[in-house]
Amino acid sequence: xxxxxxxxxxxxxxxxxxxxxxxxxxxxEELQAFTAAAYxxxxxxxxxxxxxxxxxxxxDDAFETIVDSLSExxxxxxxxxxxxxxxxxxxxxxxxxxxxxxxxxxxx
Numbered sequence: 001x002x003x004x005x006x007x008x009x010x011x012x013x014x015x016x017x018x019x020x021x022x023x024x025x026x027x028x029e030e031l032q033a034f035t036a037a038a039y040x041x042x043x044x045x046x047x048x049x050x051x052x053x054x055x056x057x058x059x060d061d062a063f064e065t066i067v068d069s070l071s072e073x074x075x076x077x078x079x080x081x082x083x084x085x086x087x088x089x090x091x092x093x094x095x096x097x098x099x100x101x102x103x104x105x106x107x108x
Contacts, residue, residue, distance in 0.1 A: 016097060
């Protein structure tokens, strides 16, 4: 079973996201809120899909779940949807990097 420490994830992934060009204009407080909301939606997907118990992580399904959750959470206009998608992509890259650094993922 994959055990993730939420606070560690938020800290380390948040640090990685500060380097993303899609986050450059985001105040730190908003970046923290975004990171937490993205992780919480991602973690909910992982629980539902059985990923935490070793099942396959479908990046497309996870992405759609996170987009749906954050779109509702932040009540964004259609114009802001593209930026949101770019930020979610950056989150997913940073989270994947976090998991790789801790040897939590295996590539087939």
